[in-house]
Structures are given as structure tokens and as C-alpha cells.
Amino acid sequence: MAHPLEPRLATYIAGRLPEASGVTVSNLERISGGASRETYRFLLSRIEGGQTRTRKLILRRDPPASLIDTERRVEFEAYRAFHGSAVPVPEMLWLEEGSDALGHPFFIAEEITGFQAGPAALFAGATEAVLARVAERKWSILGDIATADPAPLAATLPTPALDECWRRELDHWAGLIDRDADQPLPITEAAIRWLRANPPPPAQRLSIVHGDYRTGNFLFDADGDIHGVLDWEMAHLGDPLEDLGWSLQPVWTFGRQGLAGGLCPSARAVAIWERASGLHADPAALLWWTLFNCVKGQGIWVGSAAAFTSGGNRAPIMIYPAWWLINAQERAMLQVMGRL
């Protein structure tokens, strides 16, 4: 049975391809995950120049309420900023910010096929040599992101002063926790107090910050190479150490204690990033950003619980991070603060 979105999607795309005829959408299916956007893959067929052409594409549509509230234009433009660069990303095709076509805003992009993203697949089957290769590529690419020209995104995103990057992010996430947490979080509150009392130095430069750069958000192959960096919905401009701190925060070890991203020791990850970016990761500043990212994570997890409880989004994907990670995130804070 055809998915009910298929004919509506075909109509929309036909309007974007006036030179094509016979536009059809088939095999549309929702991909697992996608807590901040509903993500579907589908096959586009059309006739161009007398020939039938097909292409595998991705639809990312806003849900009724999201785990992460962001503008889809930010994500779209972030992908576009890196397309064709050393940072592998899928090609963005169309952005629709209205709700008439598919009920909610969405964008359509190329599907990068033949690779996996899931941490479970990575850790279950890969050899240590492959994990080392993934680590090398992961933090090298992050170094490339850190040193990319932020100008293409400056029209879409706020550009904080170098000494205000930390405060802007901390105010934002602490505010979301205040708004969304339905149970007191003493460890998170203590971490926020510490972060405010011990701010980091100004950013070395203003960088594009991916915002969710972790194992699970890139496509890898069996040899450990990375073919696509995904999930740019939290992209913004800020301190390059922010992304590094997110990649090092303990919940992303996936239980492989002592291994950043479940892949390699933190010192190795930092060394790869420093070599690739030419930037310095001051240990005290990096500790601040790692602890901040624990607070940010908590903001996301309590936000997902709030979206479920308010009735805005009753999908089980909104429950799982809250149940699985709120306490783990507090333990991660204890670990980063040297108390666990």
C-alpha cells in the first residue's frame, strides 16, 4: 500500500521540476530515529529528455513538536555551506517553509546510500583498527568544520562576539531547562552555577558549530571512512571548542568508558582535532565546554520529556532519551567535575 505522503510529495516535486514529466514518488518509508525531524527515504522517478531517471532522496519534515526546536532553514543552509567541501554532506535540493504541501515545513535532500550511521553497528562489528580510522576521520572532519569560513551562514545565524559565545549558549540551554524540567535537577543546577562562576576564555575564532557532532551522526563504511555528516539542525556560530566538547561528553561513549565517542581516548581525539584545525584546545576551556555540553544534553532530554507530557509529540522516540539519559547525563556531569 502506497504511503499517503507519496502523491503529495510527487505533486510538490513536479512543481519544482518544470522540465520533467511523469514525476512519481515510491518506496517512501520512515527511517528510525529522527527525533527532531521526521525523516523518510523515497525513490523519485521522472522523465527528462525522453529518458526515465530515478534518484534516491530524503525528506526531512518538521514534527508537531520536536526534541530540538530549530528552524529547518538553519539546517538546510548549514548543509549547503559544506556541500562540495572536505566535510562530506548530502546535496540539499528544496526547502519548503510553508505547511500547505505536506502539512509541516520540510526539505528534500540527496540520500547518501550504502553506509551506516548507528553506533551499535559500529561497535558490534568493527575491528579496533577500523575504530581508530573512524576516530581519525571523525575528529579531522571536525577540525575542518572548526576552520571553515562562517560567512555563508552569517546571513542566517546570529554572530556572537568572541567573548560572548559561552554566555549565549549557556543562557539558552539553562533557560530551556528552567522552562521544561518537571523535576528538580540538583546536579544540573550545580553545574550551571559552576559554569557561570568559571567562564572560559574568549573563543579563538568564530566558527560554524555543528551542534550535535557525535558518533551516530555520520555515515561510515566497513573500512572506517566517513561519507556523510548528518543532523545539522542545531548548527550555529560560536566557539569551535563547543563541538569538541560535545564530542567528548561522556554519554556519547555509549558505555565504552574512557573512549571518546566510544572510539579512542580523549587525548587522542583532541590531538587529531588540533592537528586538523591548527587550533589549540586549552584543557581548562575544554573542560568548561565539555561540562556545558552535559548541561546542553540535559536541556535536550528534559525537552523531549516536556514535548511528550504536553501532548505536543507522543512518539516513543520522545520518551526514550528522557528515560535513558537524564540520570546518565547527571552522572556524566559528576564525571566531568571529577566527582565520580
Add this chain to the structure above:
Amino acid sequence: MTPPVPAVLAELAALAIRSAAPGIPDGERANALGLTASLLAIAAETWDAAAHHLVEENQAIRALTGEVGRDENLRLTALQAENNRLREALITLQTRAESDGDEALQTRIWAELIISTDRRRLSTAPV
């Protein structure tokens, strides 16, 4: 836990019924059932000790804040409401201990906070 277990179980029951209907794409059905299984496993793991942990923690916090009292109503909703009240009081106490430089009290509070994360820790948790 938040969202509360009863609300989640009710939602999962509805999802299971929807997933059993004909015409649901295989990928979506597998995704829904996989997540449902993971959530049921967490609920099962936390069920037996939930009341015990809340009573234990409420008592530990009362010892820190100097409150006298005990939990009379053992419904989970009542215990959780009291736990929320006490943890809010603990945040106030810890903030004051920090501004007063009361190292001994801070040490006692941190010890309880560490134990509190042990109580809540899931077997599958990454930390």
C-alpha cells in the same frame, strides 16, 4: 522517571494496537516495536525498587535539610511529589552552602547526590 510510567505505558499500548493494523510499512512497524520493547524493558527494570528508592532518598534529603518527618502516603505519585519538594529544598541548601563556603555541608550534599544517581542508574545507561 519523567515522563511518568503510567502515561508512557498507556501510549505504548495505543502504539502496539496501531502497529498491529494492516498496511503499516515494515520499517515503521519495526521502529515502533523496537522502541516500545526498549521502553518496556526500562519500566520493568525500575518498577520493583521505585517506591523504595524514593522513600530512601526523601529520608536522606530530610537528614541534610534538617526536616523531621517520614513518607506516609506510599503511592508513587505522592512519593515523587515529596521528592520534588525535597530536591528543590536541596538545591537551595547547596546554593547557600556554596555562598557561605560551608565545605563540610557541600561534601555531605555531594555524597548524597552521587548516591542518588546510583539509585536511578539503569543497567543499559552509558554512564
